Amino acid sequence: MAHSEQGGAERTVVGVDGSPGAREALVWALRDAARRGTSLEVVSSFPVELRLSDPFVLDEAQLESVREDTLQRARAQVEEVRAETGQTGVPLDVLAVAGPPAQMLLAASEDAGRLVVGSRGRGAVRSLVLGSVALRSVTHARVPVVVVHAGADEGRDDGPPRVVVGLDGSEASGIALERAGREAELLGAELVAVAAYSVTGYWSDAYAVALPPPEQLAGEVRGVAEQQVAEARVPDGVPVRIECLEGPAGDVLVEAAQGARLLVVGGHGQGAVRGLLMGSVALHCVLAGRCPVMVVPGSGTSGRHVPA
The missing domain is CATH 3.40.50.620 (HUPs)
Structure with missing residues (x-):
């Protein structure tokens, strides 16, 4: 808008x-x-x-x-x-x-x-x-x-335009989600909320006991993502789709955003679900993303979080 x-x-x-x-x-x-x-x-x-x-x-x-x-x-x-x-x-x-x-x-x-x-x-x-x-x-x-990026591949999808946003259950990703909703409204695009989870093995076998089975982890991640979307102030009329994907968050988001009009990530995150981390994801997306990447500062900064 x-x-x-x-x-x-x-x-x-x-x-x-x-x-x-x-x-x-x-x-x-x-x-x-x-x-x-x-x-x-x-x-x-x-x-x-x-x-x-x-x-x-x-x-x-x-x-x-x-x-x-x-x-x-x-x-x-x-x-x-x-x-x-x-x-x-x-x-x-x-x-x-x-x-x-x-x-x-x-x-x-x-x-x-x-x-x-x-x-x-x-x-x-x-x-x-x-x-x-x-x-x-x-x-x-x-x-x-x-x-x-020079030669950015924004809007090269065959389907409807998309704005992709990364979710991890943190306050930072919640702020990014609401901003992404406004950007999607402005662009007349679908909002795709992507939550990543990782089942990568660790050096210590103790993690095999501590971590839930992959199916349970995926369910927990999707549940947190659905709750974030339900609680977010996304503009009426913006279609929202939730995707829960396995893999490192940065790689997942870059892949999911290929051909999108915009990829939105929070500047800092701290996954609310086990195995779900944002951390340096924003920097990874900035370096590896092919579509324009918006990094939204968290509430801990004095930045402006105003309607767009």
């Missing part, structure tokens, strides 16, 4: 650096902002390390020249992508800021609705490297972060 969200707090922040990944992130962010009716803030950064280490290398005039060049490159890419996508009506600002890319994006998104980044960067300007921005963003951002 698109809202009238022209207020600054609901804007989308997207990082660009001239790399294929960042360009894909800009395409996704423009289309998403158009669906929501929000504004877009495009942020590109340039390094200041040389200036800080040797004041004779880069003076104020040169620094301003680098800023202007970065800004013009960013604006040119924005106009190119706007023309390509047809999203010429999205209100936006383009900023060029001095400093480390991840730090600058995190600061810009503090009061935003969401942050969008490419999975990997490769600066089009000399010494401009995005590098670990996606990793830093998903581990430190106070707002939901969408990581877009």
